[in-house]
Amino acid sequence: MSVFTPVTRPELETFLAPYRLGRLLDFQGIAAGTENSNFFVSLEQGEFVLTLIERGPSEDMPFFIELLDVLHEADMPVPFALRDTDGNALRELCGKPALLQPRLNGKHIHTPNNQHCAQVGELLAHIHLATRERIIVRRTDRGLDWMLASGVELSAGLDSAQQQLLNAALEEIKAHQPKIMALPQANLHADLFRDNVMFEGTHLTGVIDFYNACSGPMLYDIAITLNDWCSSADGALDLPRARALLGAYAALRPFSAGEAELWPVMLRVACVRFWLSRLIAAKSFAGMDVMIHDPREFEVRLAQRQQVTLTLPFAL
Known part of the structure; x- marks a missing residue:
């Protein structure tokens, strides 16, 4: 509990x-x-x-x-x-x-389809559009600087293959940090996983748990969301679901050229964020009666994101 x-x-x-x-x-x-x-x-x-x-x-x-x-x-x-x-x-x-x-009505979807993902994409676009002109500033405590510092600390407890994967991702974050922070910004949910969205049938009825919400690059929020809603059991991207989510989002807020350039990087950044936070939770709550998500899930997804063929729907 x-x-x-x-x-x-x-x-x-x-x-x-x-x-x-x-x-x-x-x-x-x-x-x-x-x-x-x-x-x-x-x-x-x-x-x-x-x-x-x-x-x-x-x-x-x-x-x-x-x-x-x-x-x-x-x-x-x-x-x-x-x-x-x-x-x-x-x-x-x-x-x-x-x-x-x-209390909002509805149930969580454990096995989403294209229609579910499209509605999640629409929801995320509406959140960003409602806040981008008047951003309520809050810096996340799990941002890029935190990833770089925590990654170094946690790396010592990983095996050599895990260290290689994580260290390469940290170097990429360091190299792209200025460009990432220059991307278009709004307020972000920053934790829009399947267990934070409710549906009644195929109709989205609620979104909860905004306690990781912050201000920041909208593309980061999209990457976090897509990594959960559009991943297969082996961690690879489910392309039909991913295209449904991105297409529905882009119909409301078109992507910029800078976002299209950094998209593969941002998918990897989002994996690093949750791999590290889950490693910390697993260590902090070991032996306690607390739900702990498996850190390996995002380690596997990060490995799968080394080559990204999925592009953003980009209108000139």
């Missing part, structure tokens, strides 16, 4: 009272989280999700609240923060920053 901070019923009832959403009917921890404590909460007036923020400084929370408000006002299916009777969106529970949000 990935709940780092347990909550008792009396504590939760006291926390929920100022929302005036009726009596607490039931609550349960959500096992899927790897960084925060999340709970499904049933109240007389509906279903909600409570999140206790476990990682990152509390001063970042206004960013998440503002971003979700912007996306909610743009009619996107996001879990915006509810306000209590005093107008507070960010509160505290068990000594942790806490948010209460509406």
Whole structure:
């Protein structure tokens, strides 16, 4: 169970009272989280999700609240923060920053098809279009500088083949870092994996977990998303799914020449980010009752991305 901070019923009832959403009917921890404590909460007036923020400084929370408000006002299916009777969106529970949000309908898709991927591409384009003219600045704590520093530290614990793969990727990041940061920017979800999107049938109904959101190059967000939604079991890109996602995105926001040039590099950068963060999580939570994603998944994907034949749909 990935709940780092347990909550008792009396504590939760006291926390929920100022929302005036009726009596607490039931609550349960959500096992899927790897960084925060999340709970499904049933109240007389509906279903909600409570999140206790476990990682990152509390001063970042206004960013998440503002971003979700912007996306909610743009009619996107996001879990915006509810306000209590005093107008507070960010509160505290068990000594942790806490948010209460509406629970979105739908289920996660474990085996996406082209139609699912096209809708995810559209969603990502809408997020970028809603924020690129007025970016809410937040530098990610898992950015290029972090990759370079963490990669050096973690390399010592890898075998020679893994070291060669990682070190080559780190050198590439170092060489292309200025060009990457000069790409067109917006606010990014930065973690748009299958377990953060919900569907009812073939209709996308919700996107959750914005706690890795930041400002940065839009192409990075696309690479992160495509690496998860459009990878085969062996880590290779599923080209029909990938083209569906990219085509739907480009129909709303055309790619630039600079993005087309750096596309293969960015796919590799996105693999490095999650390979390293999963290695750290596996080490930090070893032996604990916490969901840990397999770091090897992104090691394999990085190896598969050494040769990229998939190009961006680029209109002159």
